[in-house]
Amino acid sequence: MLTTKQISELLRVSEETVRRWIRTGELHAEQDGKGYLVDELALKRLVDEKSQIPGNAMNKVLPIINDLFGPEAAKFAKSNLFDPLRQSMDQSAPPRPEASPESVAEELSQLKRKKRRLELEHELKLLEIEEKIAVLEQKASRL
Template sequence: MLTTKKVSEMFNVSEETVRRWIRSGELEAVQDGKIYKIDQASLIKFIDKKVKEPGNSISKMGFITGIADKEEDSTTVASKLIEFGAAVVAKNIKMWLPFDQVPEDPEELSIYYLKNLIYFRKLDMERLEHEHKIKSLDIKEEIAKYELILQMKLNDKKEGEKMD
């Protein structure tokens, strides 16, 4: 039986994410006091389902390891993902997919890869839109500051002319 801490380390996610999977019913577990315990069969069943859903940490690992498109039994998939998760934690590498290295011919891409490619490109687009909004707000704030300084200087100049 595995704890939420061990499962979180395997998949490079927080313990809260594992508890959320359990509370939502996605991952079967037994509660032992305050601790959840996950058996291997439940974990394998969970991995088998999650590796096929684009846009989550487990499907990313499946994509990176190249097992997501292969017809392998659930136990093999789970053990490869667990090994990969442990390697990620050990090396503390970033888990972003190399979508900037897409093959020239999109027809060569698998359905799984295309779904993930679309998902992550949409995320990139949203991130850029947010960065643009933030930058625009920063510039507007800077302009407002300069306008205030200009107004103060113009007021000071008028006050100085009135005194003369």
């Protein structure tokens, strides 16, 4: 049996995501006080289901799937994940429609917003580190 925290660490998702899967019934769990316990088979079923959805973020957990459930489960998950390289090489894939000026402008706008958000997150992390450095330097100067 695994806790929501253990699952979040294994799958590299937030604990809230795991709790949401439980609330929506995607992941079967047993109540344990204020928390939940999840059977490994229930987790395996969820991972199998999620890995079959093209473009799903579960592809980042392939190494974890391999560690938890073995190479066959990882192979199954990989074969059912969205693979842009494989799709681009597949001649039977439908051609991508031409982009309109509006769609290009929207995508550009989204990328600029994403870039700015990442820059701000980076600055925030740097400030947090600088604050820790300042605290440690003060402690060191008192010694």
